[in-house]
Amino acid sequence: MTPAGLEISGGETVLFWVVAPLMVLAALGLLFVRRAVHAAMCLVFVMVSMAILYIAQEAPFLGVVQVVVYTGAVMMLFLFVLMLVGVDASDSLTETIRGQRWVGLLIGLGLALVLGGVVGRAAFPPGVGLAGGDPGGVANPQALARVLFGDYVLAMEAVGVLLVTAAVGALVLTHRRRLTPKQNQRTVAEARVKALSQGVTLTPLPSPGVYATSNAMDTPALGPDGEQVPQSVSRVLRIRGQERPAPHTAVALVENQADRGTEEES
Amino acid sequence: MDVTNYVVLAAVLFAIGATTVLLRRNAIVVFMGVELMLNATNLAFVTFARMHGDLTGQVLAFFVMVVAAAEVVVGLAIIVTIFRTRRSASVDDVNLLRG
Numbered sequence: 582m583t584p585a586g587l588e589i590s591g592g593e594t595v596l597f598w599v600v601a602p603l604m605v606l607a608a609l610g611l612l613f614v615r616r617a618v619h620a621a622m623c624l625v626f627v628m629v630s631m632a633i634l635y636i637a638q639e640a641p642f643l644g645v646v647q648v649v650v651y652t653g654a655v656m657m658l659f660l661f662v663l664m665l666v667g668v669d670a671s672d673s674l675t676e677t678i679r680g681q682r683w684v685g686l687l688i689g690l691g692l693a694l695v696l697g698g699v700v701g702r703a704a705f706p707p708g709v710g711l712a713g714g715d716p717g718g719v720a721n722p723q724a725l726a727r728v729l730f731g732d733y734v735l736a737m738e739a740v741g742v743l744l745v746t747a748a749v750g751a752l753v754l755t756h757r758r759r760l761t762p763k764q765n766q767r768t769v770a771e772a773r774v775k776a777l778s779q780g781v782t783l784t785p786l787p788s789p790g791v792y793a794t795s796n797a798m799d800t801p802a803l804g805p806d807g808e809q810v811p812q813s814v815s816r817v818l819r820i821r822g823q824e825r826p827a828p829h830t831a832v833a834l835v836e837n838q839a840d841r842g843t844e845e846e847s
Numbered sequence: 848m849d850v851t852n853y854v855v856l857a858a859v860l861f862a863i864g865a866t867t868v869l870l871r872r873n874a875i876v877v878f879m880g881v882e883l884m885l886n887a888t889n890l891a892f893v894t895f896a897r898m899h900g901d902l903t904g905q906v907l908a909f910f911v912m913v914v915a916a917a918e919v920v921v922g923l924a925i926i927v928t929i930f931r932t933r934r935s936a937s938v939d940d941v942n943l944l945r946g
Contacts, residue, residue: 594848689866696858709900747917754924
């Protein structure tokens with residue numbers, strides 16, 4: 582049923598039927614995956630597959646732009662913002678508008694049906710293919726440049742202005758005005774001394790314990806009384822719950838080693 | 848296979864993107880849905896360019912990409928600003944204008 586002007590090779594058919602279902606699956610992942618980072622990864626997959634389809638569809642320039650701009654720049658921006666906002670920011674599942682999920686799903690399905698109906702009933706002209714429409718036979722980027730800087734040169738300029746405006750807008754939006762005086766070493770030191778009565782220590786915090794049995798960063802040191810010193814482990818590790826218990830108290834450690842020594846002797 | 852298959856794929860992806868925008872609460876994921884819709888239209892543009900043997904479709908897809916990049920930059924900046932003041936990236940929490 583392929584029109585005369587446009588021969589679709591068997592390879593492209595196979596490529597389409599391999600890539601398209603995977604793309605739809607990844608796009609559905611966007612809908613059902615809980616974590617925002619996983620959704621971003623799904624979208625990256627969709628975009629790279631899209632680039633493959635562009636290249637298969639005689640648009641190599643757009644394929645490369647797709648990888649560079651979308652996967653390289655836009656999705657990296659998304660990941661950076663996810664990092665700023667917090668990777669754990671997953672969706673809340675409580676519904677604030679009652680029945681929104683079902684209505685949304687229904688509207689989505691309806692849209693799919695309408696679009697499918699339009700595409701199914703439309704009478705497309707027999708395909709021509711770009712090689713047929715381009716008698717000069719120039720490569721795609723050159724031909725594209727001729728159209729872009731010929732017929733659409735004004736739009737090109739406008740888009741340039743738009744990009745500069747967007748960059749300046751992002752700068753203005755994310756700019757934070759300094760409301761408090763800048764902190765330097767002296768002010769920090771003075772604030773610490775002032776907070777001394779509230780139980781803040783002036784000295785550096787104790788360093789974590791060093792044991793032959795475990796990595797030192799995540800195990801608390803043992804104080805002279807043999808008890809663990811929780812401040813010696815980084816606050817981040819403590820909050821994440823990645824802190825390991827110290828082997829035992831110092832006494833137990835010595836006993837443990839003593840036991841081991843007797844075992845080896847016997 | 849027919850070139851129309853690409854158009855069908857574009858329609859399916861567009862519908863999924865629209866549903867994502869309607870269903871998800873996280874503003875960033877909603878934004879990803881918008882990106883998916885833009886990508887789907889790009890696929891349709893490229894397919895139509897090939898179908899008609901005219902490069903204009905590809906040029907339009909190129910413009911869509913540029914505008915999408917600008918939109919992402921500003922949109923994400925807005926999300927970051929809102930997150931700074933409200934400590935939340937959920938679209939439900941931005942209800943200051945509610946009567």
